[in-house]
Amino acid sequence: MTARDIIAKLRQGQSPTRDELNWFAQGLADGQVSDAQAGAFAMAVCLNGINDEGRVALTMAMRDSGQVIDWNVDRPVLDKHSTGGVGDCVSLVLAPALAACGAAVPMISGRGLGHTGGTLDKLESIPGVSTTLPISQVQDVLTRSGCAIVGATSNIAPADRRLYAVRDVTSTVDSLDLITASILSKKLAAGLQGLVLDVKVGSGAFMKDIDAARALAQSLVRTSNAAGCKTVALVTDMSQPLAPAIGNALEVAHVVRVLRGEERGALLEVSATLGGVLLAEAGLSDDVQAGVDAIDEAVRSGAAAEQFSQMVSAQGGPLSFLDNADRFLPEANVIREIRANRPGIVSAIDGERLGKAVVALGGGRVTERDVINPAVGFSEVVRLGTEVARGDTLAVLHAVRPKDADVAEAAVRAAISTGTTPVEVPALIQEKVA
CATH class of the missing domain: 3.40.1030.10 (Nucleoside phosphorylase/phosphoribosyltransferase catalytic domain)
Known part of the structure; x- marks a missing residue:
């Protein structure tokens, strides 16, 4: 059994066997499979897919490549x-x-x-x-x-x-x-x-x-x-x-x-x-x-x-955290309300744009080595369908420096759209899949 044979099988549109996937997963874990072979495997799966049986086998093979924990508890895990x-x-x-x-x-x-x-x-x-x-x-x-x-x-x-x-x-x-x-x-x-x-x-x-x-x-x-x-x-x-x-x-x-x-x-x-x-x-x-x-x-x-x-x-935190959270949690240097420039009904919110704005403030990572500032971000973010008057709060911005806040405020204004007609807010629970 070799990585080359398994990759060739995938390239030809065939799903590897359970034994082959177990071998490949163990090779990933112990270094027997090279980075080039891992990349070729990923690309072959991405392009040709594997069947349901192969998907289960790959999942269990990767699970079994390390420790599978048995918790010593008397209640459902x-x-x-x-x-x-x-x-x-x-x-x-x-x-x-x-x-x-x-x-x-x-x-x-x-x-x-x-x-x-x-x-x-x-x-x-x-x-x-x-x-x-x-x-x-x-x-x-x-x-x-x-x-x-x-x-x-x-x-x-x-x-x-x-x-x-x-x-x-x-x-x-x-x-x-x-x-x-x-x-x-x-x-x-x-x-x-x-x-x-x-x-x-x-x-x-x-x-x-x-x-x-x-x-x-x-x-x-x-x-x-x-x-x-x-x-x-x-x-x-x-x-x-x-x-x-x-x-x-x-x-x-x-x-x-x-x-x-x-x-x-x-x-x-x-x-x-x-x-x-x-x-x-x-x-x-x-x-x-x-x-x-x-x-x-x-x-x-x-x-x-x-x-x-x-x-x-x-896990090492304060004994009285829940009663004194405001005292323990970090606070940003710049806290600014972002107010509506005109009246209207909140018709759309671009969540991805808001999330990226938090990353730009330092609240997320661009690279793995980045250090997060936990204090930055947005609070009191307005909800879809809310009717706002001029001067009402769209969000409260938390930043390190005023210039960072200026950039983030522009992102918030671009992310939150208002209109003149009522909007239908989507149901929180869309579907159940069992």
Whole structure:
């Protein structure tokens, strides 16, 4: 068995066998497969695809290229994954809410990618919090708080880490087969018994149209279920930022207000719906609506807030963070209200433009080595369909320097469109794929 033979097979439109994909994934992990061969493999899959059986085999091969964790807990091990959006801080609400409802949630998350924020970057805006923990310590956090939000260790799906880096420089990122295997290999390595997928669609998402989002959801659900993990996906709206805040510390501040019962809105609705589906699938609620109600009650009662506090503390953060978030979270030097120049109805919001503006402010990465400023971004972002008068606030801008704020303000004004006629705001939950 050689890399050359496997690549030739793919080039001819044939799917490699399970054994061949296992061999190739192990070769990626241990270096036996060269960068050139990895790039050729990715391009062949991107151009010709692999069948459903091959997609499952590639996913499991990349999962098995490293450690597959067996958590020592006496409750169902559940998780959620989002395909990425702007103002999407569902994980910070849902993980502790699920823990309060009887699940163990070892959430292996990622950092910001392109115009979308990363859960790890958001959590690390809390002073002292570490998301780089050995598995033994994650086990301790999980035991203490019911949930942990951490990054993947070098032992989790190393074949995917190698292939992902090659895909990024060979224009093969947008392969449905490779996206599916990449996402699920890391999730399934976490020893999950249930997974809910939040596939975003709209201006702030990677998937701009419903057909592309549906195809990805179907691929992920079929592959994960075939690999032995109960999985359901929801296609959710990203035609505007999910939370009215964009930027790491600003999104955490919004999460705190939700967990303290001070705000509800779209973030809580999507979190509760995703959680309700997952609880029903795992047998922790009688049906989806009962699960939605359980997540909502976990937030209302303060139980989710308590789990969040325990997790933050267990991962090195302040003991009293939830009660004193304003004191602990960093604040930008320049805070400016962006006001409407004319009256109208907010008719469109370009989420990708807003996300890129946050990156330009220093709230995201252009290269892997960039250091994020967690304080910058936008808060109080206006919602679609809102009627605004001249002088009303469209967003509050948080920046380091006045000149940065000037550039960001121009981006906000270009991203938020107003008109004279009412608009139909898309439903938050577009479709369910099971």
